[in-house]
Amino acid sequence: MSDAKISTLLIANRSECALRIARTCRKLGIKAVGIYASPDAQSLHREQLDECHEVPSYTDAEAILGVAKKAGADAIHPGYGFLSENPTFAKQVLNSGLLWVGPDVRSMETFGLKDKAREAAVACGVPVSEGSPLLASVDEACAYAEKVGGYPVILKPTGGGGGIGMTVVRSESEMRPAFEAAQTLAGKFFGEKNLLLEKYVEQGRHIEVQIFGDGKEKVAHLGERECSVQRRNQKVVEETPSPSLPHSVRTELL
Known part of the structure; x- marks a missing residue:
């Protein structure tokens, strides 16, 4: 974060998330500007913020930056979800001369991909579960399943989140359909099909x-x-x- 003072903050989120951020803005004497998509036209956050502008969607980066410029915002707070973990959007915000009230771009680029996050953890001496690098094929996945101590293992898309595509595999016969299904979900939701594999921990705590x-x-x-x-x-x-x-x-x- 910069030492620059924030007088007007654009909250690039909706509903309860936007309301909580706006509440803090009021305590700090900061003007809270919001956005809303048409389905949220009657949402409480549209009424409670100092001003609110309609956008096509909460992931339309250009529209959000346009609202920030129109409202004279000094900074953008992404909240959670939507564009909050998108390093490309964070760079756009910074390049437009605004403050980014969110994770460091380098951190997002590192930890937004599970394979990169594992590499960073290993480099720092942080223990990680037995696992694989990016998997090129079902055969490679089967080979790594044996290397990590056998089944069960869990397939994970390297990008995205929300548990989408994470699949527990309990035998070699399950690997091919599980691998293909996980790749399909990863491609649909995250735009890329890269997978890795880790030893599955039964009854583990998160x-x-x-x-x-x-x-x-x-x-x-x-x-x-x-x-x-x-x-x-x-x-x-x-x-x-x-x-x-x-x-x-x-x-x-x-």
């Missing part, structure tokens, strides 16, 4: 730690989150502190 940095030298963690209650690999409930995390593990983790 624990996250949120990290917040000011873009300079100050970095802090915001505690852990228990995210194990899921439906189709998508988190349903997030709880903090985690009720399942032993104190010794929490101490080591944080």
Whole structure:
């Protein structure tokens, strides 16, 4: 983040997310400008923000930047979802002279792809599960399944998120249809079909730690989150502190 003062913030999101950001803006004396797509014309966030402009969709980068210019915004806050983890959009915001109130572009480029994230973790000495690099074929996937200790394994699209395309494979006979299905979903939702494979952890817990940095030298963690209650690999409930995390593990983790 820059030291430049923000007087007008464009919130490139909708509904509850936009309302929460706007609430903080009011506390800080910052003008909150919003956007809405036509299905949200009656949404509460359209009424509660200082001003709100219609856009074709919440992922239309050019339209959002146009609203920012029209409203005289100093910065754009992407919220979550939509364009919030899109490094190309973040670069467009910065190149247009606006502040980007979001993750560092380099961080998104590294951690937006699972294979790059694994490489970064290994380079930093952070333990990762047994897994593969990008897989070129079903045969290579079967070979890596043996290298990581056998089945079950889980196929993961390297891009995107939301659990889409993540597929548990419990035998070699399941690999080909699972591989093809995962590739199809990855291509449809993320625009590329790259997959990797990891050893599947039965009855594993999904624990996250949120990290917040000011873009300079100050970095802090915001505690852990228990995210194990899921439906189709998508988190349903997030709880903090985690009720399942032993104190010794929490101490080591944080």
